[in-house]
Amino acid sequence: MLWNVDLTLVDVAIVTREAYAEAFRVVTGRPLVKLAPAMGRPDSEIVFETLAVNGIVAEDDHLPRFLSALAVAFADRHKRLAKDGRMMPGAKDALKAVSRLDGVVQSVLTGTIKSNAVHKLKAFGLEKYIDFEIGGYGEEVYPKATLLQVAQGRAKEHLGTPFTPANTVVIGDSTRDVQAARIGGAAMIGVASGRSMAAELREAGADIVLPDLSNASEVVAAVAGLTAPLDRQAG
Known part of the structure; x- marks a missing residue:
């Protein structure tokens, strides 16, 4: 099952967006302007599209760095999940x-x-x-x-x-x-x-x-x- x-x-969309914004800032040094819509897609796909729509050319290390930063940003906010989700x-x-x-x-x-x-x-x-x-x-x-x-x-x-x-x-x-x-x-x-x-x-x-x-x-x-x-x- x-x-x-x-x-x-x-x-938990509110916390997820905040975590993405923080991860984007950590990885690129820039504020997140637009987050690619989820639409049932995996985080790996959302990361690549988010980089693209914000004018970042993806390099080999972008995905692992972004996912690592996303995990940290989300963990930092885990106590808010029940409150804001x-x-x-x-x-x-x-x-x-x-x-x-x-x-x-x-x-x-x-x-x-x-x-x-x-x-x-x-x-x-x-x-x-x-x-x-x-x-x-x-x-x-x-x-x-x-x-x-x-x-x-x-x-x-x-x-x-x-x-x-x-x-x-x-x-x-x-x-x-x-x-x-x-x-x-x-x-x-x-x-x-x-x-x-x-x-x-x-x-x-x-x-x-x-x-x-x-x-x-x-x-x-x-x-x-x-x-x-x-x-x-x-x-």
Whole structure:
């Protein structure tokens, strides 16, 4: 089970922008004028576009330096996450309910770098439900579909079970999440709580679309239905 983080489980956009502005200043010596929109993309991609739209020609060391500075800037602000951000409706109850399903392990498939993903979920007490060792994160320079396959490989290595579309579920709020699941090899639950409307998620190919996570029973039923053996699904 792979959760998107931003606008699926939490919304900490204010702190994220401030951390990006600080990291940009540290790396370039200039104030940030324009931050590239996230749109479900990984931090590595956002960094390159942010440099470009601010007139900075990216060099080989820019990405590692920026991501390192972003991690520091975010950690410095971690106590503000709960104050200036919010947990998405039903997120904790949904994570807790899914954790009770037999054989389910929950991790994240996120554009956020790993250290910041941990901070985001810890701020709202969500980290206890997540195995951070088998996720996919924004410092890895892969398209999200490839990142999904990387996460599946990590899960196989750690858990000894092959992961395929039959036993991998992605939950996310954007059409990019849906596309990653379709291409990378996973079932997909779209949540219309963030970047994309329900109709857009369905059109992109989500197997199930929920308005939000506020009904934990619906979330559990969706996960269980998408991972049921074929003979159960047929029945």
